[in-house]
Amino acid sequence: MRLLIQHETEYHYTEPQARVVQLLRMTPSSHIGQNIVDWRIDVDCDARLKQSTDGFGNIVSMLYLAGPVERIGLRVTGEVLTEDRAGAVSGAIDPLPPAVYRRATELTGPCEALLDLLRDHEGAKGDALSRIHGLNSAVCRLFPCKEHRSTDVRSVGEVLEARSGCSMDMAHVLIAAARADGFPARFVTGYIYREDPDCGHREAPHFWAEIDVPEYGWIGFDPANDMCPNDHYVRVAQGLDFRDAAPISGARVGGGHEVLAIGVDVSLSQEQYQA
Template structure:
């Protein structure tokens, strides 16, 4: 598919800020099955952008703004060619060994029901790939997916207690279950194209997990949709959990509160629509 991405983010502050520094993980990289044709980040105020690569291999941009800052508008636009590889990740930059992604974090600590799920799908229950598919489907059945993104980042125990959550929450639950079952697993941020009439294209970034399956290496699994990522997905950043791969994170110097508005539109290019 030839996908067009438009991602707008606006911050408004109730009081002027003396300084704002933000870390942006908003730029995807090309690899087998994903070719970035063009990509740009625009800021609608006087700011400095410094590009780099973090320890996970993510493309990052540091945004620096000197005060007084009352509003920040970010616009990301890009075009990406994708192929359906059944979730298999090949040719991507790997800066860390899979063993790093077996480490439990505050957000992905498994609780009793996930330990039971991992035990149910142990090595005696089938081959490695079938086990991971079964765990992904079990998480999909366990947590009701909500269209709205959670306003706070919650640990797995709270998500399971609520029985519902957004794609970010469900990715954390899958990661916790997969690690408990002995797999390396990591969090992934990106975008998804939807063409169902009842959904609409206006949405938030999408989140899923990648699991290191022996014999296959890294494969993506999306518990929110109970499937492996296809050519409708654009993969952007990865980490141990959301905090390592968040599209935007940072700090500000100043009082008051911030109000955040996010809008994402993923569509097909006109050329593909005509064909």
């Protein structure tokens, strides 16, 4: 599938900022099943961008702005060729051994509600892959996925207590469950194309999990949609949890508050329509 990505982010500050530094994890890389045809990041103010690779293998761009800064507009556009590989991830930049992804974090630490979920799932039969598919479905059934991402980043315990959340929250729950069950699991940020014309404009990127399954390697699981990622998905960044793979993180020097607006649109390219 040939997909077009448009991701717009705008910051407004109630007071001018003396300095703003942001880390952008908004550039995907090519691997088996995903080929980046074109990709660019544009900033609508006088800024300096420096690209590198982080410890998880993500392509990162450091954004530096000297004040006074009252607003920042970021626009990411790209074209990606994707292939349905039933969630299997091969050839991606992966500098860390799978064992690193068994490590619990503040957001994915086990809690009693999570252990209850695992106990309910203990009777599942089949091999490791079947077990993970079952866990993915179990997390999907916990609560409906909210379309819009909350600005709050909550721990698994808080998500399970509220029985409410977005794709980020559901990915954290699945990752915590998989790690508690002995599997390396990591958080993934990216985009998803939806064929439903009624779904309209998407306001945020999409998030899912990847789990290292014995004899298969890394496989993606999306508990928000109870499926493995296919050619509708574009994979961008990975980490132990959202904080390691967030599209934008950073710091500012100045008072006041910031107001954030995000718009994401994923569509078929003209070449795909013609095909």
